[in-house]
Amino acid sequence: MTTKTARAQGGGRSRKGLLKRLAAPVRPLDAPIWLRLGTFAVVLAIGVLIPLNSPTYVNFDLSMVMVYAIVGMGLNLLTGFNGQISLGHSAFFATGAYIAAVMIKNDYNYLLTIPIAVVVTWVLGYLFGMPALRLRGLQLALVTLSLAIVTPALIKRLDNITKGQEGINVFLPEPPAWTGLAADQWVYFICLIALAIAWILTRRLSTGRVGRSLVGIRNNELVAQTLGVRASRVKTGVFALSAAYAGFAGVLYTYVVQFVGPDSFGLVMAITFISIIVVGGLGTISGAILGAAFIQYLPKVTSGAGDSAAGFFYGLALVAFMFLMPSGIAGLINLALGPMVRRLPGRRPLAAAPVGSGDMAQVADAPGDEPAEPAEGAAEPGAMSAPRAGGADSSG
Amino acid sequence: MHQFFQQLLDGIASGALYGAMALSIVLVYRASGIVNFAQGEMAMFAAFIAWQSYAWGLPILVAILIAMVVAFFAGAVFERVLIRPFGTEPSGHAALVIVTLGLMLMLNSGAAWIWGHLVKEVPPVFGGGAISIAGGSMSRQNLGIILVVAVGAAVLFVLLQRTKSGLAMRAAASNPESARLSGIPVGRMLMIGWALAGAIGALVGALAAPTLFLQPNMMATLLMYAFAAATLGGFDSPVGALVGGLIVGVSENLAGTYIGFIGNEFKQAVALFIIMVVLLVRPQGLFGSRTVTRV
Numbered sequence: 001m002t003t004k005t006a007r008a009q010g011g012g013r014s015r016k017g018l019l020k021r022l023a024a025p026v027r028p029l030d031a032p033i034w035l036r037l038g039t040f041a042v043v044l045a046i047g048v049l050i051p052l053n054s055p056t057y058v059n060f061d062l063s064m065v066m067v068y069a070i071v072g073m074g075l076n077l078l079t080g081f082n083g084q085i086s087l088g089h090s091a092f093f094a095t096g097a098y099i100a101a102v103m104i105k106n107d108y109n110y111l112l113t114i115p116i117a118v119v120v121t122w123v124l125g126y127l128f129g130m131p132a133l134r135l136r137g138l139q140l141a142l143v144t145l146s147l148a149i150v151t152p153a154l155i156k157r158l159d160n161i162t163k164g165q166e167g168i169n170v171f172l173p174e175p176p177a178w179t180g181l182a183a184d185q186w187v188y189f190i191c192l193i194a195l196a197i198a199w200i201l202t203r204r205l206s207t208g209r210v211g212r213s214l215v216g217i218r219n220n221e222l223v224a225q226t227l228g229v230r231a232s233r234v235k236t237g238v239f240a241l242s243a244a245y246a247g248f249a250g251v252l253y254t255y256v257v258q259f260v261g262p263d264s265f266g267l268v269m270a271i272t273f274i275s276i277i278v279v280g281g282l283g284t285i286s287g288a289i290l291g292a293a294f295i296q297y298l299p300k301v302t303s304g305a306g307d308s309a310a311g312f313f314y315g316l317a318l319v320a321f322m323f324l325m326p327s328g329i330a331g332l333i334n335l336a337l338g339p340m341v342r343r344l345p346g347r348r349p350l351a352a353a354p355v356g357s358g359d360m361a362q363v364a365d366a367p368g369d370e371p372a373e374p375a376e377g378a379a380e381p382g383a384m385s386a387p388r389a390g391g392a393d394s395s396g
Numbered sequence: 397m398h399q400f401f402q403q404l405l406d407g408i409a410s411g412a413l414y415g416a417m418a419l420s421i422v423l424v425y426r427a428s429g430i431v432n433f434a435q436g437e438m439a440m441f442a443a444f445i446a447w448q449s450y451a452w453g454l455p456i457l458v459a460i461l462i463a464m465v466v467a468f469f470a471g472a473v474f475e476r477v478l479i480r481p482f483g484t485e486p487s488g489h490a491a492l493v494i495v496t497l498g499l500m501l502m503l504n505s506g507a508a509w510i511w512g513h514l515v516k517e518v519p520p521v522f523g524g525g526a527i528s529i530a531g532g533s534m535s536r537q538n539l540g541i542i543l544v545v546a547v548g549a550a551v552l553f554v555l556l557q558r559t560k561s562g563l564a565m566r567a568a569a570s571n572p573e574s575a576r577l578s579g580i581p582v583g584r585m586l587m588i589g590w591a592l593a594g595a596i597g598a599l600v601g602a603l604a605a606p607t608l609f610l611q612p613n614m615m616a617t618l619l620m621y622a623f624a625a626a627t628l629g630g631f632d633s634p635v636g637a638l639v640g641g642l643i644v645g646v647s648e649n650l651a652g653t654y655i656g657f658i659g660n661e662f663k664q665a666v667a668l669f670i671i672m673v674v675l676l677v678r679p680q681g682l683f684g685s686r687t688v689t690r691v
Binding site: 083085087131138139141142143145146147149150153154156157266267268271272274275278305306307308309310311312314315316317318319322323326 | 430431433478481489490491493494495497498499500501502503504505506508509513612613616617619620623624627657659661662664665667668671672675676679
């Protein structure tokens, strides 16, 4: 009995060695700015070069990774930073996808669909988030799960617009002649630009004041309110914003896949979205991309075992990551690279540097011993809310 | 009027299933303080086990019994292996939501992996044909479902309210710390809660399979109605779950008949609507107890 109590108090984890280190909350990488910008530039450069020399199917897969990564970033703002769980983002994704499909079919310019889908899903998210902010935790999960279940039925019900079960085939116009690109390369670049925008936006939001209020609400809403954070406004806002991310990604999905049908946007997709952020790493930006790659490429690995095997392994990954590595792949990378990165010059130390110590290495090590974030290390046994209050992302 | 009465009867039959499913959700909620999102898929998986046993030549009642026993132990194992390591503190709930979602996806895709997406034929347990009741008619299967759920609920009520272990379970659910101090093995009680929920879910799955058509996605909708029922009745009230199930079943059937936009295919919207309205107006549900958060 006593051991049980002790384990419950210790967050229910009594593992040793490597497993324990994996399960522990990971500190932010806190890379120097030149490394962050450098990594971003290198990734972007590679991203630009790949499609020029790759066959169509590679571009297709990578485009899908970027589409999912955008959803993941929005969802991560909501779940990873703010602690609200939404299982209904497949609904917003479907809204974006269907807005694009229906508009393109009616001969509107396909790029025009992006702002419209973003605005519409933002408004929908806001309307949905307003009651949702009164709900917390499980209740929000319940409502959004129901939303995910209803979505395919709603699409079928609105069959005079959505063509119901039949779905809509979408034909994009040829890319502009001056680019000299093939259709798949053109779509790829649209996705790449979208991802870069989402990355920068998410990073700006998550590291600044907004990010701190998000994390503050996640960790203790009442305290955050006491400190002057307007919790309800922030929560609704971030819900609407993450819905808009999903809507944006939905439009890109239509560009890439060129077909929408009701049964793609069901419950499985909603939970797959959760897999993106859990596998990639909750509360990390690069994690969304890693998780998106995971869900896009896993079916190729498991396809030999059957069509449904992928879904099984998504579920298994959710359970396994929550148990073994709650900080996800990004956390694993942080853990691996951390010691190296902390030795690099040019870091902006989290704590005030001791004056006149002169020794760069010593300064750099100081925050390592004593993380500057207050309120961290507070009892947070829940793996979900692994405190990452600082510059809560990894730079890669 | 005749049509109304008929819809009412059909609503009660489906409502009994929703209520029973909601009951299994409530049992888990009372034990562990979380909603088990995998409950519906566990029921679906158990229904497949029943079908498989039947296909191997066992009588249908024995097959259902086997499925219930398997689900009983599966529920206990899930609690012990997947849920308990996260502790019962509210701070672990978000992680538990994700774990049960993972379980849901595993069971759903696992069933599709093993049995495929083709619909399996399950014979109605209580035979075909219909019985006429006061002008309306009810299929023997539906009548059987109502009776089974009623008897099951009565047994559960006696178990929880009139037996020593029922008292221990209720104590463990309402105040783990005090229960532990008075010598109740709280862990085992939570496990039994999950196991009972699993068995009830299996029964619901097997009873629903003939009408819902047995295939891996059959439970999503039923789960949602069950959530609506549990929300309406109050997540910590077994009685509320059953009453909520009946209300949801009847209102869904009536809305499908009398509201043009909803029609027969879009009845699921009723569940979402009920969940939203209840959570906004009376979050604790009809029979639930209000929780007060102290800081």
